[in-house]
Amino acid sequence: MSKKTIILFSGDYDKVMAAFVIANGAAAMDDEVTMFFTFWGLSALRKPKGTAAPGKTKTMLQKAFSTMLPKGPEKLGLSKMNFAGVGPVMMKKVMKAANVMPLSELIDTAREQGIKLIACTMSMDVMGIRAEELIDDIEYAGVATYLAEADEGNVNLFI
Amino acid sequence: MTATVEELKALSETTVVDARGVSCPGPILAAKKKIGSVQVGSVMEVLATDSGTLKDIPAWCKKMGHDFLGSFDDAGYLHLFLRKAK
Numbered sequence: 337m338s339k340k341t342i343i344l345f346s347g348d349y350d351k352v353m354a355a356f357v358i359a360n361g362a363a364a365m366d367d368e369v370t371m372f373f374t375f376w377g378l379s380a381l382r383k384p385k386g387t388a389a390p391g392k393t394k395t396m397l398q399k400a401f402s403t404m405l406p407k408g409p410e411k412l413g414l415s416k417m418n419f420a421g422v423g424p425v426m427m428k429k430v431m432k433a434a435n436v437m438p439l440s441e442l443i444d445t446a447r448e449q450g451i452k453l454i455a456c457t458m459s460m461d462v463m464g465i466r467a468e469e470l471i472d473d474i475e476y477a478g479v480a481t482y483l484a485e486a487d488e489g490n491v492n493l494f495i
Numbered sequence: 496m497t498a499t500v501e502e503l504k505a506l507s508e509t510t511v512v513d514a515r516g517v518s519c520p521g522p523i524l525a526a527k528k529k530i531g532s533v534q535v536g537s538v539m540e541v542l543a544t545d546s547g548t549l550k551d552i553p554a555w556c557k558k559m560g561h562d563f564l565g566s567f568d569d570a571g572y573l574h575l576f577l578r579k580a581k
Contacts, residue, residue, distance in 0.1 A: 361520040364527035365558045436518045445524060 339368040339489040343482065346495055347376030347406065348415035349424050349439060355495045356442035362491075363449035370489075371446075372482040374456035376405075377495075378463060380443070381455055381470045384408040398464020405463060409439040447473070454481065497565035503576050506564075509538040514548070515572060522548045523555050530559070533579045538564065541575040548573055 340362045344355050359369045373381050384407050394402065406412050414423040428438065437445070446453070453474040460466070460476075467476065475481075486492045512529045514522035522543045533539050541552055549566060552575045556563040564576040 357520050361523060364520065364523045365555055366527075434518055435516050435521070437521060 337366050337368060338491075339370070339485070340491045340493075341370045341372065341482065341486045341489040342493045342495060343372045343374060344377035344380065344495055345375050346415070347379040347412055349409070349412035349427070350415050351495050352377070352380045352409065352412060353439050353442065355493070356439065356446055358493065359451050360442060360445050360449060363446070363451050368452075369446075369449075370452040370454065370482075370485045372454045372456060372477075372485075374459045375463075378455060378459055378465055378470070379406045379412060380409050380439075381453065381474060382407045382465070383469060383471055384410070394464040401462075402464045402469070405465070409443055412439070443471075452485075456482075497563070498576070499565075500567040503565050503567060503574065506538050506540070506576060509540045509576070512539060512541045514541060514543045514545075516544055518545050519547050519551065521545070523551055526552065526555060530561070530579060535579050535581060538576055538578050541573075541577070543573045543575065544571060546573070548575065552577065 340359070342355050342359055344352060346352065355371065359371055362369050382405070412424070413421065414427060417423045431438065454477050455467075455470055455474055457476050457478055510529060510533045512525050514525040517525070522541060522545060526539070526541055530539060541548070543552075552566070553563045556577050561580045562578040564578055566573060566575040568574075
C-alpha cells in the first residue's frame with residue numbers, strides 16, 4: 337500500500353473532477369489518499385446552503401469573498417468555455433449521456449472510500465469561510481500537515 | 496500468461512461485477528467494492544463497456560496483487576477475468 341496526496345488549489349469544475357477521479361482511482365487500488373483543499377479549491381467543500389454560525393463576524397471583504405465564491409461542487413464553473421455558467425450545464429449534460437459520475441457523487445464516493453479531506457485553515461481565514469460552511473467530517477490543518485503527508489507519499493499532485 | 500477466450504468462457508463459479516454503461520473510474524470502483532466478497536483463489540468477472548477498462552483492470556490487478564486472466568470483447572461488451580490471489 338502506498339500513499340498519494342493531492343493539493344486542490346483550483347475551484348474549476350473540470351479540474352476538481354479530475355482530482356477526484358484520480359483520488360477515487362487510487363483509493364480503489366488500496367492506496368491511502370489525502371486531499372488538501374486550499375484557496376479556490378475550498379469551494380468544492382462548501383455546503384450548498386451553509387452559513388456561518390451567528391456571532392462570528394466577518395470583515396466586509398471576507399463577506400464579499402464568501403458571497404461570491406461558489407457554494408458547493410455543483411456551482412463550480414469550468415476552466416475553459418464557461419460561457420458565464422452555460423458551459424457547466426452543457427458539460428454536465430454530455431457527462432450524463434456518457435454515464436460519467438457527477439462531481440458530487442465522486443465526492444461522496446471519496447468519503448465512502450475513506451479519503452482524507454483537509455481544508456487549509458489559512459485559506460479559510462483569507463476567504464472568510466467558516467468550518468460550519470464546509471461539509472462535515474473533514475479535517476482542518478496547515479501546510480506542515482500537508483508536507484508531513486506528502487513526505488510519506490509517492491505521488492503528490494498540485495491541481 | 497493470459498487464457499484463451501475458450502478457457503475464459505469455460506470458467507465456472509465466477510463472481511460477476513456488472514460495470515457496463517459506467518465510465519472511468521466506475522469499473523475499478525465496482526471491482527474494488529466486489530472483491531471483498533470473493534474468496535481467495537476464486538475468479539471474478541468484470542463486465543464493462545468503457546474501453547479503458549481493458550487496460551485499467553489489468554493495472555488494478557497488478558497493483559492489488561491479483562492474477563489477471565484475460566478478456567474478450569463480445570459485441571461491445573467487455574468481459575474481463577481475474578483470480579483473487581490474496
